[in-house]
Amino acid sequence: MMEDPARREVSTYFEHTVGPPPAGVRDRVLHGLRPASPRNPRNLSWLALVAAVVLAALVVTVLTVSRHVARPLPAASPAPSPAAGAPQLRYGGAVTYDQAKGVLLFFNGADRAGGANETWTWDGTRWTQHHPKISPAARSGAMMAYDESRRVAVMFGGSPLTPPKVPLSDTWTWDGSNWSQVATAAAPAIDPGQGALMAYDPATRTVILSTTSTSGGVSTTHTWSFGGRQWVDLHPAHSPNVGGGTIAYDGRRLILFGPTFSQGRSLTETWAWDGADWSRLSPSVAPPQAGASSVYDPVHRQLLAVFLVGAVPETWTWDGATWARLHQAAQPDSGFSYVLMYDTRSRRVLMYSQDDGAISAWNGTTWTLVQPASASPSPRSTLPTPVAVPADQVPALIKQAVTGVNPRLLPSFVPSGLTATVRASGGDYTVTYTDDLHTRSVTFGISQPNPPPAPNGRISTIQFRGAPAGYRVTDTTAALSGRLLFWTEPGSVDPSSPYRGAGGVPYTLSAEGITEAEFFQIANSLNPV
DSSP states (O other): OOOHHHHHHHHHHHHHHHOOOOTTHHHHHHTTOOOOOOOOGGGOOHHHHHHSOOOIIIIIHHOOOOSSOOSOOOOOOSSOOOOTTSOOOOBTOEEEEETTTTEEEEEOOEETTEEOOOEEEEOSSOEEEEOOSSOOOOEESOEEEEETTTTEEEEEEEEESSTTOOOEEEEEEEOSSOEEEEOOSOOOOOOTTSOEEEEEETTTTEEEEEEEEEETTEEEEEEEEEOSSOEEEOOOSOOOOOSSOEEEEOSSSEEEEEEEEETTEEEEEEEEEOSSOEEEOOOSSOOOSSEEEEEEETTTTEEEEEEEETTEEEEEEEOSSOEEEOOOSSOOOOOSSEEEEEETTTTEEEEEETTTOOEEEEOSSOEEEEEOOSSOOOSSOOOOOOEEEOGGGHHHHHHHHOOSEESOEEESOOOTTOEEEEEEETTEEEEEEEOTTSSSEEEEEEOOOOOOOOTTOEEEEEEETTEEEEEEESOTTOTTOOEEEEEEESSEEOTTSTTTTSSSEEEEEEEESSOHHHHHHHHTTEEEO
């Protein structure tokens, strides 16, 4: 198991390069990997390449970036400091909406200094801390849903903050004033880093929990039902096998949406729960694979979802048959961790950001900020602010922003219909070209990937730009498979750059949803700017 500092270093590196991964993906990829000492890419053996720690082939292709960019996020500070009367912001808190009381309910999570088992509510105007006689132990990553029929919030599981940090399997309910632990004969088992989704099902009047566990390399999905006293493993005939995602009621049934991997590409699946079994749906349009939260909006009679794509929140709707991406004027203040809920008091959807405490509201057309941030964002990323520009404006932006790299390469050919999102600093940059629905994506920039092999994939050494380069095809049987090309370009980077020991400029080109011919047309069009 990689030690925590090394895990954080690798995680931060890839967030800086390609954006934050979807829920669950980071832990599943980092679990069991070991850190490697820095090496010159020209001298790496292929055995080292296969064994080294890298997410690029998976994460770069998983994450695509929107051309509609939210307002710039505040710069990360050393430690969040809450405003007076607001909860200390910690990662992995549990959030839901208490319909009986008409308040947002928040059970605090963890940060680098530890955590707290604090219970807070927000009534639309102010925060109130509660001091019940009994409280669940401090934890992060617990799941919470409001049980409408029993008028209580249900919280399950999470990760303890002290060793041995075995996943918790306890169940608690909140009645608006006090916590009560529910002694259950059985409880769902959730593997660390695996997907688990929980929501209330009005049709069966129970809380439904979908869990994924892995044993011997085989993933198994379980569907559990909680009716107020016991958890019941339902054993449906069909089950979704997705890594994380989101689940919510759409006015008729529960809809589960999550990421999967097929044909060498990062794809998504939409499933429906009818109270007895899951059925996979076939929408004509599907959102990208990314972190998400969803909720039913009864006023506008639609399921509303927000997907975080490369640090940019995108708003999508589900009409019962397919998904549609909206292009509203304003984006919510989401941060990297957020929850959607329906506020029965104001009759609107709210988004609560666990990164900075901001609360945004949806009016059916756009987002508005109703509660300003109560703290600086959690210090989990130092990403440059993403900037969306037309593809033909990328060279000018790179020239202006990137001063510590020589040569600065960019493709002169990009497939039609793609727009660009740029992350750039003095000695580093990444450009992602994607279409509006993220069915095709191309990412180019500075990084040092050492991709692992794939069952149907191929890693080879080719000659590119007069030097050896690594070329990886995730699935050689799929025409639109993910592809990755990486090499070290003769040149220099800023002395403060993390790539200063690479012996040149380590460049990477990756793509999904385009043919091999298009991929190398892009690669062969790379020129200094």
